[in-house]
Amino acid sequence: MLVLALVVIAAAAPLLTSYDPAAIVVQHYAGPQAPGPGHPLGTDTLGRDVWTRIAYGARTSLSVGALAMALSLVIGVTIGVVSGYFGGLVDATLMWVVDLVLTMPTLLLLIVLSAVLPPSLLTVPLVIGLVGWTTFARTVRGEVLSLRERDYVVAARALGASHARIMWRHLLPGVIPGVVVLAALGMSGAIGIDAGLSYLGLGVPHPTPSWGRMVSEFQTYFAVAPWLVVMPGVAISLGVIGFNLVGYGLTDILGTRRS
């Protein structure tokens, strides 16, 4: 399973660079949609090659996903470690904040945030990241709670190490395996959410190719040119599946329990 996952991801990466030839918006013919091969996946209503747009879309999706993931990770892990380590009131307050964020249905919150900030290549991951950190926080907190009582941590405290030092040098490394797994699974989630946002029209703005937006743009042409909608969807699915597999594979390797 792991091999499959890695293959899929590896396949996505070279897409990023291998398709430089035709720039994203290749105006081939002035003619509208053309069927299947000739161009491997056909062309769209503006004469752009679908394959190229999908390939570049991979770049968009991956970067949005990665940025969002990074943000979620940083916020979530920080909160999780602090919360688990200090316990008590700090913990209670932070977990209450987690509940707060979780109470609002993700997509709804996302679309509201998108209204507040203008959609751009930067704001989309920002928004997704701001909403997605809760899983990291909770899992990390759980692990910290157990790690906290381990001998080496107790020893460090006895030796007078400062809180910050303990958290950074001792607890953080212990938390990493779990975090890595979550990161992979989170990527898959981020890609999916980004697709949804783009579909609604709140994702990355115009010339940049985005799989989700491609689906909504060509919905109306489904009857005549189904591949225009099918292809981006397949791409999204593969991306999500790929990262999910990576996540599961990592779980097996790292031997941590899935949350």
Place this chain on the structure above:
Amino acid sequence: MAGYLLRRVVRALSTLLGTTLILFLLVRVVPADPAVSIAGPKADPETLAAIRKDLGLDQPVAVQYARYLSQLARGDLGRSYVTGRRVADLIGQRLPATALLGLTSLAVGFLAGLATGMFTAARRGSAWDLAVLVVTLVGLSLPTFWVGNLLVYVFSHRLRLLPLQGYATWWHLVLPATTLGLAEFYFYARFVHTHVGDALGADYVRTARAKGVPSVRLYVRHALRNALIPIVTLLGLDIAGLMSGVVLTETVFNWPGLGRLAVQAVFSLDVPLMAGTVLFSAALVLVSNLVVDILYGVVDPRVQRG
């Protein structure tokens, strides 16, 4: 029991309060002058000033928040900038559609998932086991809006069996409910498969089997009973997920529900409507979580001490 209940309710209320605060702050950051949104770009300064005064925008922030809270307490969610109608009314109008879609999808997805999960749980290690895991993984990765489109293409366009979109007859419910229901199905099938499967491997089950308890009874009374708790908890917590799913599905099928209302609100920067819908959904989620917590406390008294 009463202590547990009280704690839970207090927690829920405080979370709700926090939500209102966040929304209130969020709303103030939206790049649209409310007075202009209401009166239009050509309104003269006096009208704008009057509107602002009426909305209380000239007051300090804390006062505005207090005002907001008191309005909420009375069930007043404000008025839409675009249509001028009461947000609460708009929500009430759209709620049945969403409820119908959401509950149908959940029911179908849950029951199908439960049945499938139970079936495969008993057959661990066989081809069914692998099949379930693979199918659910793939299924959960498919974007809902895409699946919706595919279904429309196959069933409406090609086969001409079901209507394309809209909200007129019972037939119109089939495709959207299937789309959302599928997502739920994958989720529950996987979960039930894992949990019931685990439960079946437990000692007490083996004991029962050794005692000669017949299979069916084994599944239902022993394995399912114990796996039921997390499953039911999940049902309650899924409300939040449903709300998100509903947004996309309603958009694809032009289903006149809350999800689409929210999207429209965002596009027209209709602040009160946006805030209202989010607040309402948050409240729904809180209530269902509370219910789940209470049930959980009742079913498993150990929880009450925690």
